[in-house]
Amino acid sequence: MYDSFTSQLAGLDLAGFSVTPAPFDQTDFPCEAAVEQTLGAVWSDLFALLADTALAADAEDLAWGFVNLFHRAASRKSGQLDRASDEIRALLASADGSEIHSSNLEEQTLRAQSAEASMQAFEQMREVAALLYRDETGSSWKPVSGSRASHSKNLTSAVIDARDFLRARAERRQAAHSPEGTPVVFAGGRMRFDSDADARTYADNIWATLDKVRDAVPDLYLVHGGDGKGADRLAASWAERHDVQQLTFTLDRRLGARAGFKRNEQMLSLAPRYVVAFPGNGVTERLVIEARKQRITLVDRRGPLGSYPAASRSQ
Incomplete structure (x- = not known):
């Protein structure tokens, strides 16, 4: 087998053939x-x-x-x-x-x-x-x-x-890797809806809310959890379409049940101008509580389909 292969190589016309590294001086x-x-x-x-x-x-x-x-x-x-x-x-x-x-x-x-x-x-x-x-x-x-x-x-x-x-x-x-501007934290969970119309209403409420926040903070960059589904995904799509920078804090799974609360701490450590909250789980509720303690302005949309909660309609 080896002799056969070498004899085939010997029979090839390799004149002018050379092996050189890939060029690194091309500018086109x-x-x-x-x-x-x-x-x-x-x-x-x-x-x-x-x-x-x-x-x-x-x-x-x-x-x-x-x-x-x-x-x-x-x-x-x-x-x-x-x-x-x-x-x-x-x-x-x-x-x-x-x-x-x-x-x-x-x-x-x-x-x-x-x-x-x-x-x-x-x-x-x-x-x-x-x-x-x-x-x-x-x-x-x-x-x-x-x-x-x-x-x-x-x-x-x-x-x-x-x-x-x-x-x-x-x-x-x-x-x-360093966004410029004023941080605005967005939080919300994954939702189930009774109809496509409800899902559309929820998405429209997220986009409309972020539109109003951007009117108030034109240089905002959006801080969120980077979830590929649910509210984070809708917020990310809004940011993409409006050329708004995003800073995502994904969960550190090594922290187990503490991961979500640690992420809250990291996001709030940026001293955001607003915290925008849509319906979510207990981690989102804790984020709202901590934002209020730190006197960060809360945009509360934890009501049905991303509306004002009944107890917060004055906000």
Whole structure:
């Protein structure tokens, strides 16, 4: 078997063939218009294919995976960027002034810049796909774990100093994960409804309430639990459609029964301008109690279908 394989290789014409690393000095990326047009066409054709078939029920899962394709690609590039940044730090720490060292440093800086540019390009594709997902499902797309932070889309081919690159990299990473503005906490649970009309009324009440809150706090960013179902999902969809930043505090399952109450503490530690409360469980009730103790203005919508509770109609 081995002799046969080697003899086949020997018979191949490999003249001019070489194996080289993937290029890292390319600066051409798909333009935004091309990304939107191409992904829109793929999306339209794919889900038209599923319509009125036995696979229609799986369309939302497939749609989520479509967005996640670009999210994972961006994450891989982010990992490459981190590794290149670590190498830059090591080279800076061992600087000896030699030409070889300077050449290695320049190459690693170029690799890092290339990885960052590629990451931003994939993030752009992810955001376009996420908008298609939102329009298709009515919900904001989010990854299974981690954040969906977007870094600057302004790409540059300028060669910059390695120290400046690391400093800018750290600042951009922090900015991508730090919402700006005034925090507003939103809380509510999963509900069951007697009819589609009741479900629609509940959703409309959430969106109308958040519209009024944004009128009062134009620079708000929305703080919530990130639940993929129920009130959090409706609030996230509202934020997505209005380009409002979101900060999600998911449950730390290691805390067991305390997880929800710990999350309340974390959200209230932001000193929010408002706490918006819709019907929920005991954790939501505790959030309301603590907000009142801290004299945080409460927007109470824990009545039927997200209306004012009977005892709070004066709020």
